[in-house]
Amino acid sequence: MRKCLLLIPVFLLFNSTAVMGQPTNHVINFFDSAFLPTSLIIEAGDSVTWNHIAGTHQLTSGVPGGTPGTIEEPGFLFSAPIDSQNPSFTYTFDQQGTTIGFFDANNPGLVGSITVLDDTLVFDVSVVDNAYIPVVIEIFEGDSVRWVHEPMEAFHTVTSGVPGGPTGTIEEPGLLFDEESSDLNPIFQYTFNNPMDLPYFCVPHSNCGMIGEVIIQDRFIRGDSDRDGALTIGDAIAILSYLFQGTATPDCLDALDVVDDGAVNIGDAISLLGYLFSSAAAPVAPFPNEGPDRTADSLLCR
Numbered sequence: 619m620r621k622c623l624l625l626i627p628v629f630l631l632f633n634s635t636a637v638m639g640q641p642t643n644h645v646i647n648f649f650d651s652a653f654l655p656t657s658l659i660i661e662a663g664d665s666v667t668w669n670h671i672a673g674t675h676q677l678t679s680g681v682p683g684g685t686p687g688t689i690e691e692p693g694f695l696f697s698a699p700i701d702s703q704n705p706s707f708t709y710t711f712d713q714q715g716t717t718i719g720f721f722d723a724n725n726p727g728l729v730g731s732i733t734v735l736d737d738t739l740v741f742d743v744s745v746v747d748n749a750y751i752p753v754v755i756e757i758f759e760g761d762s763v764r765w766v767h768e769p770m771e772a773f774h775t776v777t778s779g780v781p782g783g784p785t786g787t788i789e790e791p792g793l794l795f796d797e798e799s800s801d802l803n804p805i806f807q808y809t810f811n812n813p814m815d816l817p818y819f820c821v822p823h824s825n826c827g828m829i830g831e832v833i834i835q836d837r838f839i840r841g842d843s844d845r846d847g848a849l850t851i852g853d854a855i856a857i858l859s860y861l862f863q864g865t866a867t868p869d870c871l872d873a874l875d876v877v878d879d880g881a882v883n884i885g886d887a888i889s890l891l892g893y894l895f896s897s898a899a900a901p902v903a904p905f906p907n908e909g910p911d912r913t914a915d916s917l918l919c920r
């Protein structure tokens with residue numbers, strides 16, 4: 619049996635380094651006979667501003683002759699003059715996973731596109747020194763993990779479950795995946811679509827501690843403490859009950875963290891009540907639709 623070189627603490631908690639940024643504003647400039655850049659890749663929630671540099675233009679969403687009633691229909695999303703009197707136009711995109719065309723109706727040969735990424739991410743785990751680094755990784759449904767075998771590293775496996783785990787459960791060895799991690803197969807990527815705490819291990823080295831864990835969190839709506847899909851006074855009551863009446867710890871503490879400061883406290887209930895009854899600010903993302911929380915904090919949604 620191969621001798622283990624290193625033992626790594628198993629429960630080293632890892633906070634995501636791939637934090638989703640704040641919304642970005644992107645710029646496209648209209649010159650007399652072109653606009654630049656002609657295409658952009660943006661994140662949902664980002665905005666694009668088209669600026670006038672020269673010429674007389676009619677910025678139009680869609681494609682020339684696009685099918686009526688679809689996002690390709692000219693002007694379906696927006697139509698705005700871009701000229702010396704109307705020097706800029708801004709639109710915010712939240713159509714995840716979609717490519718949206720635009721063109722100049724005054725010169726339909728000028729076409730461009732905005733691609734809005736979906737909100738899933740790919741996280742890397744290094745296979746190095748007889749260990750998976752980070753040992754524990756927290757992701758959300760729809761995210762992927764990529765195990766990267768570092769050069770000169772020994773032959774390992776990335777095997778779901780635990781050694782000798784019960785058949786028919788996620789602990790069963792290899793139920794979801796059983797891949798070699800070697801110089802010949804240096805990258806293994808897997809997309810997780812269901813919330814769970816998934817242990818995994820290296821077949822040759824689990825006995826010396828080469829094990830890891832992927833925590834796949836449930837997508838949620840911030841403020842939806844009782845997980846019924848809507849924000850009501852019941853959600854504020856659920857926060858107060860958890861804090862002051864000793865009700866069981868909710869599975870999705872992230873949903874109770876209305877102000878997203880990484881802790882659940884009375885301020886979250888007050889903020890939620892303010893939103894519901896006195897037109898205070900809405901909860902931050904994920905809201906109003908379900909989504910991941912990319913803020914690095916210790917709260918989980920299970």
Ligand SMILES: [Cu+2]
Nearest residue numbers: 774775820823
């Ligand atoms: Cu190994």
